[in-house]
Structure formats: C-alpha cells, structure tokens
Amino acid sequence: MAHPAHASEEARPQESPQATATYLYGVLPADVELTPEDRGVGDPPGRTALVRHGEIAALVSELHPDRPLGRPQDLMAHQSLLDDVAAEVPVLPMRFGAVMESPEAVAEELLAPHHDEFRAALQELEGRxxxxxxxxxxxxxxxxxxxxxxxxxxxxxxxxxxxxxxxxxxxxxxxxxxxxxxxxxxxxxxxxxxxxxxxxxxxxxxxxxxxxxxxxxxxxxxxxxxxxxxxxxxxxxxxxxxxxxxxxxxxxxxxxxxxxxxxx
CATH class of the missing domain: 3.30.70 (Alpha-Beta Plaits)
Incomplete structure (x- = not known):
C-alpha cells in the first residue's frame, strides 16, 4: 500500500511476453513508497505499481486486453484500492476503466502535460x-x-x-x-x-x-x-x-x- 516517504525507487508494472495495457487508478504525490500487491483489476488481479514524473505519480497495474473489464469485482477493486490509498496520502481518482497503452504513455501523455495542475490539486487535498x-x-x-x-x-x-x-x-x-x-x-x-x-x-x-x-x-x-x-x-x-x-x-x-x- 502507498504511504508517505522521503524517497522511493521507481516502480513499474512487471514485463509480460503478452501484449498488455496500463490500467490507471489515480494520481498521487511522487514521494510515496508503494508495496506492490496483486489486488488490481482484472482476472487474475493486476499487480499495482507507480509511474512517476516530477513531483507526481500515477498508480497503475498491468492489464491484459483480452480480459475485458466490467465485472462488479473490477469496480470494487478499483474503488477499494483508491480508498485505501486515500486513507494514507492524497490521491486524485481516475474514472473506472481508464486505460493507456504503456507506462511511458502515462508519463508522457498524462503526467507531464498536467504536472502543475495535478500537483496543485494534490496539495489542496493534503490532510483531507x-x-x-x-x-x-x-x-x-x-x-x-x-x-x-x-x-x-x-x-x-x-x-x-x-x-x-x-x-x-x-x-x-x-x-x-x-x-x-x-x-x-x-x-x-x-x-x-x-x-x-x-x-x-x-x-x-x-x-x-x-x-x-x-x-x-x-x-x-x-x-x-x-x-x-x-x-x-x-x-x-x-x-x-x-x-x-x-x-x-x-x-x-x-x-x-x-x-x-x-x-x-
């Protein structure tokens, strides 16, 4: 689980020989430590990881595109993971079902263009x-x-x-x-x-x-x-x-x- 820290190594979804996508849960401060867990969406549940850019990070897991989302268990996994993280650190939740091509796409297409906006929003949520x-x-x-x-x-x-x-x-x-x-x-x-x-x-x-x-x-x-x-x-x-x-x-x-x- 995520919790505050002064420094942490970059975490990435595990590589897979199959084509995979990157499922997005939310955006949180980059200075957190994450305990990777097999509790994300999908069947079997995806392993959680962080993709960092500057002072923010995206909470993600690997997703196999041939296993479509939509089961009640997936929605529950999405919400439960976000709520548990929010009990420890501020988080900007993504809508259920948000998927990007790769961790690199998350960093380049989501985090980089919105870095300052997301950082300010996270600061507003600190302690709330x-x-x-x-x-x-x-x-x-x-x-x-x-x-x-x-x-x-x-x-x-x-x-x-x-x-x-x-x-x-x-x-x-x-x-x-x-x-x-x-x-x-x-x-x-x-x-x-x-x-x-x-x-x-x-x-x-x-x-x-x-x-x-x-x-x-x-x-x-x-x-x-x-x-x-x-x-x-x-x-x-x-x-x-x-x-x-x-x-x-x-x-x-x-x-x-x-x-x-x-x-x-």
Missing amino acids: AQFVVKGRYVEGAVLGEVLREEPEAAALRDQIRGLPEEATWDARIRLGEIINQAIEAKRDADSRALAEALAPHAVAIMVREPTHEEDAAHLAVLVETARREDFEDALEECADQWEGRITLRLLGPQAAYDFVPGPG
Missing part, C-alpha cells in the same frame, strides 16, 4: 478526505407524515381502501403522484438541513442524486482529517434528532471522487 452520508427514511414514517400533512392524500387513501385496483385506478395514480412529490420536497428539505448542520465541520459538501426512492439525503462531504471527530459528533447529533424518522449511515474515508476534476 471524503466521506459519504446516506440517510434513509424509516419504513412507514415518511408516508405517515405525508398522510397527516396532505388532506387530499389521506382522503384518497380512505377512498381506495378495500376496493379492487381496477375500480380505483385514477385515484391510486393521483395518490402516488402526491406521495412522490411530497417525499421529493421532504428529501430536498432534509438534505439542506443535514448539509447545514455538517457545514461548520466540513471543507465542502456536495448533494448527490438519490439512489433509492426512500432516500432522505445523500451527501459527499470533504473533511479535514484533524476535524473528523467534530464532524462525526455533528452527524451523531443529527441521527439523534431524526431517530425513528431517518437512519443515517457514514461511509469513508474515501478518495475525493466528488471534489476534484477527474484527471482522465
């Missing part, structure tokens, strides 16, 4: 990490709120109760529209409230799109690692306030996927 906060409405809780707050919804619910679906089709459609609109409005309000509560303890916050119809909030948060405890305390306060209504889950630390321009 991304976390993801996901909120999910407790089953039945938000529906109960909608029925209490929307008289039309409550009336429609009573109207269709006990009747066959085909006889109440229009009413059911209208009820679904009201519920969906109300939950969307609640999600927007709850996301803003959560972001405001966490903002004093964060460098930046991005609101992500929901991934489930019962999502209450989905935030990416960039946090100073020195203030992580304050951030987690604030999140715990929100969880206590929303007990029985919204459950909160914290993921991270992760690579700063949401807060850096993708280098690839």
Whole structure:
C-alpha cells in the first residue's frame, strides 16, 4: 500500500511476453513508497505499481486486453484500492476503466502535460478526505407524515381502501403522484438541513442524486482529517434528532471522487 516517504525507487508494472495495457487508478504525490500487491483489476488481479514524473505519480497495474473489464469485482477493486490509498496520502481518482497503452504513455501523455495542475490539486487535498452520508427514511414514517400533512392524500387513501385496483385506478395514480412529490420536497428539505448542520465541520459538501426512492439525503462531504471527530459528533447529533424518522449511515474515508476534476 502507498504511504508517505522521503524517497522511493521507481516502480513499474512487471514485463509480460503478452501484449498488455496500463490500467490507471489515480494520481498521487511522487514521494510515496508503494508495496506492490496483486489486488488490481482484472482476472487474475493486476499487480499495482507507480509511474512517476516530477513531483507526481500515477498508480497503475498491468492489464491484459483480452480480459475485458466490467465485472462488479473490477469496480470494487478499483474503488477499494483508491480508498485505501486515500486513507494514507492524497490521491486524485481516475474514472473506472481508464486505460493507456504503456507506462511511458502515462508519463508522457498524462503526467507531464498536467504536472502543475495535478500537483496543485494534490496539495489542496493534503490532510483531507471524503466521506459519504446516506440517510434513509424509516419504513412507514415518511408516508405517515405525508398522510397527516396532505388532506387530499389521506382522503384518497380512505377512498381506495378495500376496493379492487381496477375500480380505483385514477385515484391510486393521483395518490402516488402526491406521495412522490411530497417525499421529493421532504428529501430536498432534509438534505439542506443535514448539509447545514455538517457545514461548520466540513471543507465542502456536495448533494448527490438519490439512489433509492426512500432516500432522505445523500451527501459527499470533504473533511479535514484533524476535524473528523467534530464532524462525526455533528452527524451523531443529527441521527439523534431524526431517530425513528431517518437512519443515517457514514461511509469513508474515501478518495475525493466528488471534489476534484477527474484527471482522465
């Protein structure tokens, strides 16, 4: 695994008699040491290595082009490797599936033209990490709120109760529209409230799109690692306030996927 160091030898993917490509995970400071591991993408997993140029380096592994990517295991390997590195040193994550012809192409076509830009971005990430906060409405809780707050919804619910679906089709459609609109409005309000509560303890916050119809909030948060405890305390306060209504889950630390321009 990568970790800070004052000096380190150049690492290269192992040579292979077969034609290979170079898979890219991210860009990190050049002054790190890397423990090569067989945990990259591909089957079998590729061995990780560094390609250096100046003060930056690309985390890569060898990839056999005749073994196409796309398995869930490949995406998990990509993210897991980046997140583990990000826990130790700043890293600019590449998008999943970024491949170049060779280590030389990585140095000449990616690192050299963007050296100063990448170095500055890495300096901005020093001592920071991304976390993801996901909120999910407790089953039945938000529906109960909608029925209490929307008289039309409550009336429609009573109207269709006990009747066959085909006889109440229009009413059911209208009820679904009201519920969906109300939950969307609640999600927007709850996301803003959560972001405001966490903002004093964060460098930046991005609101992500929901991934489930019962999502209450989905935030990416960039946090100073020195203030992580304050951030987690604030999140715990929100969880206590929303007990029985919204459950909160914290993921991270992760690579700063949401807060850096993708280098690839």
